[in-house]
Amino acid sequence: MKNEIILSNGSLRNYGLDRVFEIAVRCGFDGVELIVDERTDTFHPGYIRRLVKRHGLPVPVIHAPFNFLDPPGWERDEVSRVKRSVRLAEDIGAGCVVLHTPFYTDRLYLRWLEEDLEAFQETTAVIILVENMPCYRKPGGRIGRWLNVSDVLEQGRKKIWKLLPSFLNPLCFPLCDPARLERFPHIILDTTHLGTGGFNPIAVFDRLREKIEHIHLSNFDGREHLELRTGILDIAAFLRHVTAAGYDGLFCLEIMPEYFRSEDEEYSIRLLGDNLAFIRQHTR
Numbered sequence: 001m002k003n004e005i006i007l008s009n010g011s012l013r014n015y016g017l018d019r020v021f022e023i024a025v026r027c028g029f030d031g032v033e034l035i036v037d038e039r040t041d042t043f044h045p046g047y048i049r050r051l052v053k054r055h056g057l058p059v060p061v062i063h064a065p066f067n068f069l070d071p072p073g074w075e076r077d078e079v080s081r082v083k084r085s086v087r088l089a090e091d092i093g094a095g096c097v098v099l100h101t102p103f104y105t106d107r108l109y110l111r112w113l114e115e116d117l118e119a120f121q122e123t124t125a126v127i128i129l130v131e132n133m134p135c136y137r138k139p140g141g142r143i144g145r146w147l148n149v150s151d152v153l154e155q156g157r158k159k160i161w162k163l164l165p166s167f168l169n170p171l172c173f174p175l176c177d178p179a180r181l182e183r184f185p186h187i188i189l190d191t192t193h194l195g196t197g198g199f200n201p202i203a204v205f206d207r208l209r210e211k212i213e214h215i216h217l218s219n220f221d222g223r224e225h226l227e228l229r230t231g232i233l234d235i236a237a238f239l240r241h242v243t244a245a246g247y248d249g250l251f252c253l254e255i256m257p258e259y260f261r262s263e264d265e266e267y268s269i270r271l272l273g274d275n276l277a278f279i280r281q282h283t284r
Contacts, residue, residue, distance in 0.1 A: 003243065004030040005279050006060065007272065008216070008254035009042070014262055017041045021055040023265070027273045033098070033252045035063040036071055036085060043071055045091040052092070060250065061214065062089040063098040067106070078102060078109040082120075082128070089126045096127045096214060096250075098188050101175040110174055114183065121185070129188040129214055132181055132204075133173035134224065135197030178204045181211075188214040190254075191233055195220030201238045209245060216254045217279065225256040228275050239282035251279055 007029040009020045017039070024032050036043045052058055064085040065071050067078060074081060085097045102109040113130070121128050174180075178199060181187050189212050194201050205212065217239075218224070219231025228235045239251075253275055261267045 003248060003251055003283050005251045005276060006031040006033050008033045008252050010035045011253060011255045012257055014257050018051060021051050021057055023269055025055050025057055026269055027276055031058045031060050033061040033063055034059050036065040037069050038071055040072060043088055048092050059092055059094050061096045061098060062094045078106060079112045086124050086126050096129055098129050098131055100131055101133050101173050104174050127186050129186045130181060130184040131188045132178050132190055132193050133176045134193050135176040186213055187211045190216040192218045192220045192224045195233050202241050205242055213249045216252050218255050225254060226259055227255050228278050236282045243283045
């Protein structure tokens with residue numbers, strides 16, 4: 001089965017949604033993963049359906065809004081946002097919804113995921129995917145690169161800040177360790193988020209492979225969501241491994257526009273096209 005490769009609209013979040021679809025078509029992506037944000041266009045089902053029809057490009061995945069975003073008219077609590085994201089997916093014909101796991105302060109959402117998500121999944125045909133999250137914040141730039149290279153090469157050796165209490169960690173997700181995701185039937189794997197904890201992406205994939213149905217691709221060097229050729233993760237080896245293992249789910253390119261000249265449309269198209277070609281090269 002062909003692995004479809006889609007583009008996260010977050011990769012060009014400084015562009016309008018119609019323009020993102022246009023660029024995705026020009027580059028040759030198979031679809032768009034749509035992150036719901038503060039712009040009404042990102043969750044207006046009629047408008048999204050028009051974009052799909054106009055550009056001939058599907059939206060197979062809806063990404064529920066990040067907890068720091070406030071889409072107009074949406075509830076503030078995470079459980080209600082999950083349910084509304086699923087309704088949006090049903091309305092536009094998307095097959096999946098991606099969820100972030102909660103911050104350590106959101107105990108009600110954590111309890112719902114652990115105790116009620118399974119029952120809610122039985123009420124919808126939309127597959128609810130739980131995403132592995134960053135383990136902690138690290139410095140960026142050259143210092144961040146050195147720290148994280150050391151982490152990957154010295155797997156299992158704990159850095160002193162890994163021993164800090166979780167309440168001191170500004171990016172502490174109680175479910176950030178991939179081992180804690182085994183309780184969920186459907187998982188999306190994010191390569192950058194694995195990099196924040198020094199996890200080996202291939203080893204994590206092998207452990208969770210029966211549950212992984214979607215993969216977010218980007219690289220990492222202390223900065224998150226870099227393009228695939230920049231960073232400390234061997235994305236080429238990861239892609240070759242997962243396809244050889246029989247993975248037939250979606251791949252989604254999810255990079256940050258802050259880390260390339262995204263204001264230059266032609267440059268953005270070349271960069272995205274190059275990353276798409278890179279994925280295809282290593283998934284044949």
